[in-house]
Amino acid sequence: MLADALGFEHVQIVEHHFTPYGGYSPDPVTFLAAVAARTREIRVVTGAVVPAFVHPLKLAGKLAMLDNLSHGRLDAGFGRAFLPDEFAAFQVPLSESRRRFAEGVEICRKLWSETEVSWHGDWVSFGPVTLLPRTVQRPHPPIFVAATTSPESCAAAGRAGHHLQVVPTVTSREGLQEMLAAYREARRAAGHPGEGRIQLKYTCYLDEDRSRALERARRFEHNYIAKMTGAVAAWGGVRSDDYPGYEQLVEKVRRYDFEASLAGNKVLAGTPAEVTEQIATVREWFGAGLSVCLQFNPGCMPYEDAERAVRLFAAEVAPAFPATE
Amino acid sequence: MLADALGFEHVQIVEHHFTPYGGYSPDPVTFLAAVAARTREIRVVTGAVVPAFVHPLKLAGKLAMLDNLSHGRLDAGFGRAFLPDEFAAFQVPLSESRRRFAEGVEICRKLWSETEVSWHGDWVSFGPVTLLPRTVQRPHPPIFVAATTSPESCAAAGRAGHHLQVVPTVTSREGLQEMLAAYREARRAAGHPGEGRIQLKYTCYLDEDRSRALERARRFEHNYIAKMTGAVAAWGGVRSDDYPGYEQLVEKVRRYDFEASLAGNKVLAGTPAEVTEQIATVREWFGAGLSVCLQFNPGCMPYEDAERAVRLFAAEVAPAFPATE
Ligand SMILES: [Ca+2]
Ligand SMILES: [Ca+2]
Ligand SMILES: [Ca+2]
Ligand SMILES: [Ca+2]
Ligand SMILES: [Ca+2]
Ligand SMILES: [Ca+2]
Numbered sequence: 082m083l084a085d086a087l088g089f090e091h092v093q094i095v096e097h098h099f100t101p102y103g104g105y106s107p108d109p110v111t112f113l114a115a116v117a118a119r120t121r122e123i124r125v126v127t128g129a130v131v132p133a134f135v136h137p138l139k140l141a142g143k144l145a146m147l148d149n150l151s152h153g154r155l156d157a158g159f160g161r162a163f164l165p166d167e168f169a170a171f172q173v174p175l176s177e178s179r180r181r182f183a184e185g186v187e188i189c190r191k192l193w194s195e196t197e198v199s200w201h202g203d204w205v206s207f208g209p210v211t212l213l214p215r216t217v218q219r220p221h222p223p224i225f226v227a228a229t230t231s232p233e234s235c236a237a238a239g240r241a242g243h244h245l246q247v248v249p250t251v252t253s254r255e256g257l258q259e260m261l262a263a264y265r266e267a268r269r270a271a272g273h274p275g276e277g278r279i280q281l282k283y284t285c286y287l288d289e290d291r292s293r294a295l296e297r298a299r300r301f302e303h304n305y306i307a308k309m310t311g312a313v314a315a316w317g318g319v320r321s322d323d324y325p326g327y328e329q330l331v332e333k334v335r336r337y338d339f340e341a342s343l344a345g346n347k348v349l350a351g352t353p354a355e356v357t358e359q360i361a362t363v364r365e366w367f368g369a370g371l372s373v374c375l376q377f378n379p380g381c382m383p384y385e386d387a388e389r390a391v392r393l394f395a396a397e398v399a400p401a402f403p404a405t406e
Numbered sequence: 407m408l409a410d411a412l413g414f415e416h417v418q419i420v421e422h423h424f425t426p427y428g429g430y431s432p433d434p435v436t437f438l439a440a441v442a443a444r445t446r447e448i449r450v451v452t453g454a455v456v457p458a459f460v461h462p463l464k465l466a467g468k469l470a471m472l473d474n475l476s477h478g479r480l481d482a483g484f485g486r487a488f489l490p491d492e493f494a495a496f497q498v499p500l501s502e503s504r505r506r507f508a509e510g511v512e513i514c515r516k517l518w519s520e521t522e523v524s525w526h527g528d529w530v531s532f533g534p535v536t537l538l539p540r541t542v543q544r545p546h547p548p549i550f551v552a553a554t555t556s557p558e559s560c561a562a563a564g565r566a567g568h569h570l571q572v573v574p575t576v577t578s579r580e581g582l583q584e585m586l587a588a589y590r591e592a593r594r595a596a597g598h599p600g601e602g603r604i605q606l607k608y609t610c611y612l613d614e615d616r617s618r619a620l621e622r623a624r625r626f627e628h629n630y631i632a633k634m635t636g637a638v639a640a641w642g643g644v645r646s647d648d649y650p651g652y653e654q655l656v657e658k659v660r661r662y663d664f665e666a667s668l669a670g671n672k673v674l675a676g677t678p679a680e681v682t683e684q685i686a687t688v689r690e691w692f693g694a695g696l697s698v699c700l701q702f703n704p705g706c707m708p709y710e711d712a713e714r715a716v717r718l719f720a721a722e723v724a725p726a727f728p729a730t731e
Contacts, residue, residue, distance in 0.1 A: 098535075107463075107464065107471065107537075108464065108467055110433070111436060111439045112475070114439035115440060115443035118439075119443045136496060138459075139432065139460055143435075146436045150436070166535075170532040171461060172532070205497065210423075210495055
């Protein structure tokens with residue numbers, strides 16, 4: 082695959098159901114297994130799988146298969162999901178989202194790192210069982226938790242020793258700095274080794290020609306937001322204590338302003354020199370140790386345009402950031 | 407992949423949990439996505455996935471992704487599963503197995519072939535939703551039903567217009583002929599077009615040298631049966647109306663006799679000429695239109711031995727059966 086040959090660090094895919102928003106991807110593991118089979122170096126990242134919609138035994142099992150098929154290249158990212166339509170279809174109450182998420186992640190961790198595992202929780206109860214296959218990465222593949230806006234969720238991830246996936250689009254610079262500080266402090270206080278890995282996800286529009294890059298960015302960002310508007314519409318009529326503030330999501334998406342996002346480095350767009358500068362800025366704001374994850378084909382951009390941008394990034398932007406790309 | 411290059415018709419994998427029996431495969435779709443990514447012609451066959459252990463929305467979604475990743479090469483085989491330990495871990499009563507299976511298969515069929523699907527059944531309720539991605543094969547990928555010993559199950563599959571997967575090891579020649587007759591007759595009576603596809607699964611031990619083939623067959627068949635004994639042990643203490651006769655499975659497995667199986671063409675073993683003769687015989691018994699599915703690496707056979715047998719089969723057995731291999 083192209084991204085592997087060009088030396089990118091990882092490839093990542095989300096889980097979403099019944100909506101063009103999210104890339105036709107009801108099962109990230111299925112897609113990443115195909116990617117793993119055609120690559121050698123690049124890490125395969127779920128960004129994220131949703132424990133609430135699948136039995137944890139099944140989820141742990143298929144992620145373990147993916148870790149084997151990729152010879153230990155899996156970063157396992159878990160998310161709570163946030164679209165009411167998905168929860169309705171799977172008949173899972175939004176109010177159980179937080180606890181089901183925590184239970185699912187912890188069951189996977191245990192099944193990967195221990196044998197003869199028993200679990201008697203609120204939703205599932207089993208054991209003792211030993212998961213097969215065993216994971217290649219020991220004691221288990223790196224676990225990432227997807228956080229959106231809450232410093233408390235980030236602190237919880239840090240306390241548990243997990244890594245972090247964040248989408249900077251939906252929060253302010255100060256908000257995100259607060260989230261990352263909460264994560265790093267909780268992680269340190271709990272005594273976990275290392276800094277913890279942080280993946281920041283951005284959409285990226287790159288072209289040698291500035292006006293072409295921005296024109297494309299405006300057009301496809303608009304498509305992307307239009308799809309997101311459809312996907313989040315149900316928040317217009319729903320409230321959940323597990324999702325404080327999400328009832329304002331429809332309004333937030335409606336107010337989305339591309340120029341302000343670009344100025345705030347929430348979307349990366351422009352020439353290689355400009356995007357290089359933007360990445361340098363977000364690393365200055367949020368820490369040089371983090372990984373910047375780029376989505377090159379949002380809003381149904383034609384594949385050739387995305388491919389050209391990926392090649393350009395590898396040739397002219399990545400060399401400026403040798404450690405993390 | 408080797409099997410693709412050698413012109414085999416399909417590659418198939420089962421779903422089993424927590425036991426070396428079944429090949430460390432808690433999620434067939436994950437494995438087959440990797441196979442699809444490295445092959446061009448060969449069909450990818452779930453043999454089978456188990457609807458009882460996964461939400462049908464999730465199962466339909468990942469099988470649709472696999473049909474896309476393989477550019478329309480998916481044969482979707484569904485099984486009821488039969489190991490009490492698996493049902494216990496997933497907290498699904500054996501007594502619900504038959505109805506959950508039927509509901510899961512029908513939901514997949516509807517989600518693949520229709521849009522705006524609603525379902526209000528005994529276990530799941532949703533809709534209207536439109537599954538994404540849409541399947542490449544229209545109206546849907548071929549649906550296979552795994553049948554074990556009951557002519558009634560085969561007749562049900564025929565009535566529904568599904569295709570059939572059978573493991574001849576566990577039934578007599580006459581029993582299997584009765585099953586296939588029930589399938590074909592029900593299918594015809596219901597007015598479904600075509601004959602219906604039938605996949606028969608055999609273990610296969612092949613060597614230019616007869617005694618080496620048989621020695622290997624005895625040894626690995628013994629390993630395979632030993633693992634199966636562990637996997638089915640729970641049937642010693644369980645009875646279910648959904649699984650009539652399964653309480654005798656422990657005893658049946660204990661009485662397994664390799665020489666009798668070989669003589670009855672339930673296991674294929676010997677020189678290319680001998681295995682060719684065995685396949686000709688089972689096609690004579692059961693119908694020339696069926697597909698013979700061979701497992702070349704049962705009982706943890708070393709990969710090199712299995713690879714040698716696969717190559718030998720392609721070179722010296724397959725040419726005798728040009729239509730179906
Ligand atoms: Ca690299
Ligand atoms: Ca998944
Ligand atoms: Ca989330
Ligand atoms: Ca062929
Ligand atoms: Ca599966
Ligand atoms: Ca079955």
